[in-house]
Amino acid sequence: MRPDYGVTRAPARLIFGAGQRKALGRAAADLGKRVLVCTDERFAALPVMAEILADLAAHGVEAEVFDGTQAELPLAGILDCVARCTAFDPHVVVGLGGGSCMDLAKLVSLSLSHPGPLSNHYGEFKVPGPVRPVIAVPTTSGTGSEVTPVAVLADPERTMKVGISSPELIPHTAICDPELTLSCPPGLTAISGADALAHAIESFAAVPRAASPDMAMSRVFVGKNTLSDHYALASIKLLFAHLERAVAAGDDLAARSQVMLGSTYAGLAFGSGGTGAAHAIQYPVGAETHTAHGLGIGILLPYTMDFNKSAAARDYAEIARAIGAAGPGDGEAEACEAAIAAVRGLFQRIGIPSSLQDIGVREERLDALAELSMSAARLVENNPAPLDPAGVRSILSSALRGAPQPDVA
CATH class of the missing domain: 1.20.1090.10 (Dehydroquinate synthase-like - alpha domain)
Structure with missing residues (x-):
């Protein structure tokens, strides 16, 4: 028999369906007026990226794009993004891409909200409190990071990747648009x-x-x-x-x-x-x-x-x-x-x-x-x-x- 006990941890809003990326502007405007978008170089060059930025602007949201997300998410890349966006001081962080882009958004939000080495938070339940709201928009179908309390990174001082696991890292909003996966090889x-x-x-x-x-x-x-x-x-x-x-x-x-x-x-x-x-x-x-x-x-x-x-x-x-x-x-x-x-x-x-x-x-x-x-x-x-x-x-x-x-x- 299955255990008579259950736990679900999920975003406050989970929006699913073809074309639902067009909800991003309104969703972001509900949370703040300055948005950092964490994505990668490939996606940033696509026409759909221009559409997304236009949607944010139409809702009165100022956006800054970081398109330097690297596969397997090295610590140096996270620190680079934090350094570049600190002066911009985003109210909301959007992870737009695969798992690394969404995990980057989580970890940048964590770093902005609780300054200090990310190693302070390695493991479970070590995030001391709420982080800036994250909106996760996946472009692949695999990691599930858009709804999970986990972010994984590569720290050169560790032999293998490490995780930070806390309900505080669950994105506020997940927008899952399968049209964004059509170009996935x-x-x-x-x-x-x-x-x-x-x-x-x-x-x-x-x-x-x-x-x-x-x-x-x-x-x-x-x-x-x-x-x-x-x-x-x-x-x-x-x-x-x-x-x-x-x-x-x-x-x-x-x-x-x-x-x-x-x-x-x-x-x-x-x-x-x-x-x-x-x-x-x-x-x-x-x-x-x-x-x-x-x-x-x-x-x-x-x-x-x-x-x-x-x-x-x-x-x-x-x-x-x-x-x-x-x-x-x-x-x-x-x-x-x-x-x-x-x-x-x-x-x-x-x-x-x-x-x-x-x-x-x-x-x-x-x-x-x-x-x-x-x-x-x-x-x-x-x-x-x-x-x-x-x-x-x-x-x-x-x-x-x-x-x-x-x-x-």
């Missing part, structure tokens, strides 16, 4: 979608915890719960039904819309339910190989599901039945295997590699990667099957060989 659509699916599956199969009145105020990730389950299962159904089409036919607005909705649902799911082993392991793998987050997640997810079978069979079986990979007459073990096979099959069809060798991981680095994975404590302890360095190494070994591992007792 197939490869990025695939790995972004894999990340979204991992958010949903890992949240749905997260550790259930005994509810206490203060858990939601002391843990960002409370584990499996009835509200995150609702969003996770809806996300999984949408992504299985539409992601392959969105990758193959990027101009299919209906498919793009359903994938974006699935990504947003996944963000709402893991914003309280949390993620697990695939995300914990990807952080050091990504740092080692300098590869995109979603790519590593897509490779690792089926192997972490294999590892988790003994602890998460019921959840995986429910997923299999929800997506039509198993019928009501199939046993739990059979349906569980069908879910894992369905994930592998979908990822293969959208072009995600099946082995860590394909992104440059070497056998002699597995022990070090396993140890580093354990430092993502909030993810490790959220995994349904207990994780230790030996268990993580077994996952890495299977993923390196490109072969499922045997059942884990």
Whole structure:
């Protein structure tokens, strides 16, 4: 049975639909008169950017654009943006782009509201109070950052990326317009979608915890719960039904819309339910190989599901039945295997590699990667099957060989 406990953390306003980017001017004007827009060089050069700036101006909003957002969000880039915009003193910060742009908006808002090293806030519940309102406008379907309490950055003093997790970082407003994803190339659509699916599956199969009145105020990730389950299962159904089409036919607005909705649902799911082993392991793998987050997640997810079978069979079986990979007459073990096979099959069809060798991981680095994975404590302890360095190494070994591992007792 699912736990009779639920937590949802979400923006004050969540607006979804084709063309809804045109609500940005009014939404920003409701919150302030000076807006900093955090985006990247590619998006800033598109005609739609001029339309967005004209909409802000028409609503009496003065806008300054920072178009220097870098992939994987290095600390230096965040500090550069803060230095450039401090004199402008924005009332509102808009994150317009992929996950890095939205995370930049969150962290710039945090820095402006609570000056000092960002390292003061690494971890959970270390943001001392409200930040300037953030409006998140995603242009990819994957991170779910538009609705989550998490921002991730690359600090050169740390071996791998670090997170700041606090409900204070949830954007005030999320505007999800699938038309903005139409120019997203197939490869990025695939790995972004894999990340979204991992958010949903890992949240749905997260550790259930005994509810206490203060858990939601002391843990960002409370584990499996009835509200995150609702969003996770809806996300999984949408992504299985539409992601392959969105990758193959990027101009299919209906498919793009359903994938974006699935990504947003996944963000709402893991914003309280949390993620697990695939995300914990990807952080050091990504740092080692300098590869995109979603790519590593897509490779690792089926192997972490294999590892988790003994602890998460019921959840995986429910997923299999929800997506039509198993019928009501199939046993739990059979349906569980069908879910894992369905994930592998979908990822293969959208072009995600099946082995860590394909992104440059070497056998002699597995022990070090396993140890580093354990430092993502909030993810490790959220995994349904207990994780230790030996268990993580077994996952890495299977993923390196490109072969499922045997059942884990």
